[in-house]
Amino acid sequence: MDYSLVTAAAQAAGPCPPGDEAAWGRRVQGLAVDLHMVAHQVAQDVARLEHAAKFTAFLEKVEIEESSRRGLLKLRTGDGPEEIRTEQQETDRGRAMIERARSLVGRWVLVYRYNETVGRQKSVRMVAHLLDVGEGVLHVNIAKSIVLDAAGQSADRAKAAWDAAGLPEHGTVTVEELDRARATLR
Structure with a gap:
């Protein structure tokens, strides 16, 4: 007792x-x-x-997945894009994690990830916790891949947006600089 x-x-x-x-x-x-x-x-x-597996990623976007009503976090790591889910939006924990993730869009986060088994043969990547690690900067290669995704995988449109924003070919860019390049695509 x-x-x-x-x-x-x-x-x-x-x-x-x-x-x-x-x-x-x-x-x-x-x-x-x-x-x-x-x-x-x-x-x-x-x-x-x-x-949980732990990794650092740039949190690009949070959406609600229609089929499952889970939050869908769009992340960018050094290895490329990754998606990870929250619990369902209707649960207290799911709603809290979605709100937390939305407050961290455009920031670097330490992601605590676990796999949840769905059905007999499917595993879903789930977020257990997000820790804000700051705004920081993005390596040019990661930023370019984000712009390429925003351009619908059109390399010509992505390069034009990158050049219009006056971004460097090497080094790093800030989130604000990245947003400037993405804004030219809208």
């Missing part, structure tokens, strides 16, 4: 009103059970994070 949960529940319930011991006791009992359930969920979340 974890008496610390009972202690925490009693503190949350506040002082016991004189003559209302039975109702107060039920309140403490209910709060202790709720805290136990929260602790169990936290333990599962921590275990998921401990076993």
Whole structure:
């Protein structure tokens, strides 16, 4: 028995009103059970994070996937584009992760990813946590691939947008410079 949960529940319930011991006791009992359930969920979340793959990526966009109602995060790593999903939008955890991801669009994030088995043979990449690592800059090759995607894979349109924005051929570009190149494609 974890008496610390009972202690925490009693503190949350506040002082016991004189003559209302039975109702107060039920309140403490209910709060202790709720805290136990929260602790169990936290333990599962921590275990998921401990076993998650971790990588840094630029978060480009967040959409809602029509078929599953999951958040779909469009990321860019040094290896190219990657998509990763949240839990369903209708769940508290899914909604919270979608909001968090939307607040981090245009930033570098540390992604904690795990695979969720869907059906018998399909595995879906899921986000367990996102940690903001800042605005920073993008390597030119990553930025060029983002512009190429924005140009619908048309190398000519991408090069024209890149040149119109006055971006360098080597080194790095800021997110603002990248946005300038993408804006010419709209």
